[in-house]
Amino acid sequence: MKRIVARLDIKGDKVIKGIQLEGLRVVGDPVELAERYYLDGVDEFVFVDAVASLYGRNTLSDVIRGMSRKVFVPITVVGGIRNVNDARSVLRAGADKVGINTAAVQNPNLLTELASQFGRQSIVLSVEAKRVGPKSWEVYCDSGREPSGMEVVGWARSAVEYGAGELFVTSIDQDGTQQGTDLDLMAALASALPVPVVASGGVGQLSHVVDILNYSDVSAVAIASALHYDKLTIRDIKKELCDKGFCVRNTL
Amino acid sequence: MSKPKVVVVDYGASNTFSVISAFEYCGANVRLSDSSAEIEIADFLILPGVGAFPDGINNLVSLGLDEAIWRFSQTERPLMGICLGMQLLATTGDEFGRHNGLNLLKGSVIKLPELTVDGKKLRLPNIGWIKTLSSNEPHENDHGFFKYLNDKWFYAAHSFHFNPSGNIDAAVRFDYGGHLIVGALQHENIVGCQFHPERSGKSGVDVIERFLKL
Numbered sequence: 001m002k003r004i005v006a007r008l009d010i011k012g013d014k015v016i017k018g019i020q021l022e023g024l025r026v027v028g029d030p031v032e033l034a035e036r037y038y039l040d041g042v043d044e045f046v047f048v049d050a051v052a053s054l055y056g057r058n059t060l061s062d063v064i065r066g067m068s069r070k071v072f073v074p075i076t077v078v079g080g081i082r083n084v085n086d087a088r089s090v091l092r093a094g095a096d097k098v099g100i101n102t103a104a105v106q107n108p109n110l111l112t113e114l115a116s117q118f119g120r121q122s123i124v125l126s127v128e129a130k131r132v133g134p135k136s137w138e139v140y141c142d143s144g145r146e147p148s149g150m151e152v153v154g155w156a157r158s159a160v161e162y163g164a165g166e167l168f169v170t171s172i173d174q175d176g177t178q179q180g181t182d183l184d185l186m187a188a189l190a191s192a193l194p195v196p197v198v199a200s201g202g203v204g205q206l207s208h209v210v211d212i213l214n215y216s217d218v219s220a221v222a223i224a225s226a227l228h229y230d231k232l233t234i235r236d237i238k239k240e241l242c243d244k245g246f247c248v249r250n251t252l
Numbered sequence: 253m254s255k256p257k258v259v260v261v262d263y264g265a266s267n268t269f270s271v272i273s274a275f276e277y278c279g280a281n282v283r284l285s286d287s288s289a290e291i292e293i294a295d296f297l298i299l300p301g302v303g304a305f306p307d308g309i310n311n312l313v314s315l316g317l318d319e320a321i322w323r324f325s326q327t328e329r330p331l332m333g334i335c336l337g338m339q340l341l342a343t344t345g346d347e348f349g350r351h352n353g354l355n356l357l358k359g360s361v362i363k364l365p366e367l368t369v370d371g372k373k374l375r376l377p378n379i380g381w382i383k384t385l386s387s388n389e390p391h392e393n394d395h396g397f398f399k400y401l402n403d404k405w406f407y408a409a410h411s412f413h414f415n416p417s418g419n420i421d422a423a424v425r426f427d428y429g430g431h432l433i434v435g436a437l438q439h440e441n442i443v444g445c446q447f448h449p450e451r452s453g454k455s456g457v458d459v460i461e462r463f464l465k466l
Binding site: 001003020038043044065069072073088091092093094097116117118119120121122131145165166181193195196219249250251 | 266267268269270273274276277302303304307336342362373375376377379380383384405407409410411448450451452454455457
């Protein structure tokens with residue numbers, strides 16, 4: 001089955017949205033948006049803590065706790081998780097999975113430590129990738145600011161060996177554009193890896209969701225601006241996928 | 253009518269907040285506890301858990317909670333095991349070597365198959381929503397509980413599953429690449445959910461509400 005995931009980028013206590021991971025615009029209140037998407041049938045949430053270094057853990061933990069009391073689907077928190085203690089405090093606040101990017105690139109052993117403490121199924125590798133060639137993408141750290149010098153497929157394979165149980169991939173080129181997903185990037189990762197891959201970045205129309213699921217074996221599609229700007233609803237997406245023969249959780 | 257007293261076993265599992273929130277949402281008075289005395293007086297006991305079998309069982313044993321859980325199970329009050337919590341109730345678990353579980357559910361915890369019945373690769377861990385198969389046979393012991401488990405979507409995240417070897421009163425399975433895997437089961441006063449009822453939307457909340465009426 002294919003999951004439909006709502007992605008909320010959070011700054012402090014607000015949901016924000018950028019384009020190509022830059023230029024942050026406030027779009028709403030996290031708990032309000034989350035409740036709306038939950039009632040509309042979303043399968044899962046990914047919360048990206050967009051400015052993790054500026055705000056303390058407490059604001060985000062409060063947001064997660066607020067959500068956990070009202071929405072009963074899984075939550076992954078990505079951003080600013082540097083060590084086991086950061087992961088533990090986010091999980092204890094109600095998150096089901098933690099997504100790691102920069103800290104894992106700096107020290108892949110962290111993935112092993114986290115997987116052994118919390119279980120592989122709770123540890124997600126968050127990858128932000130930018131196209132550098134026809135079938136080649138570079139991994140970026142620090143919310144799309146720092147090039148790492150690493151090619152995405154090689155890094156993802158290695159991270160899975162270290163302990164990541166799932167991959168959350170953001171196409172920097174397509175993020176916020178609503179011009180369609182990076183089909184080749186997602187296909188390359190889904191075929192190279194034995195773990196589930198969640199595709200993020202670029203969905204603007206129903207056909208974009210159908211395309212990515214036809215073109216690649218990703219397990220889930222994450223959608224942000226198309227939802228936050230009311231261009232698409234979860235209900236519409238699931239109906240379209242159902243009509244096109246995909247197996248989705250029926251919440252109608 | 254007073255709220256049902258639910259105790260969630262605290263043995264270091266990381267996902268207790270969502271379990272507590274969901275049971276509170278369903279009207280229970282919930283305590284997170286590692287105290288045998290508190291477990292003894294609970295109306296309902298929940299064993300949560302995400303992570304590896306050996307760590308889970310070692311933590312329970314070192315806190316003396318294995319005995320407290322066993323004593324509770326003998327009182328016939330309802331006990332629910334969730335995900336790793338359900339697996340720890342088994343006779344043995346095969347994660348990182350063979351370990352003994354609490355032996356309240358006869359059977360072993362083994363790795364999920366890596367290939368579908370047609371030989372295609374399956375992704376592991378199994379993360380996502382499973383749909384339980386509808387079972388048309390009512391069961392004399394199920395107290396009407398099982399209709400909340402049949403033919404519903406639930407969220408699961410696991411690499412291992414419980415394979416019953418002995419008599420289980422009732423089990424609901426899901427199709428995993430053509431293999432039939434136990435999604436939930438009931439044996440006497442024990443309910444086991446491989447999925448996470450606290451993260452399964454309305455179907456999960458319905459299961460919790462119904463469990464609290466057992």
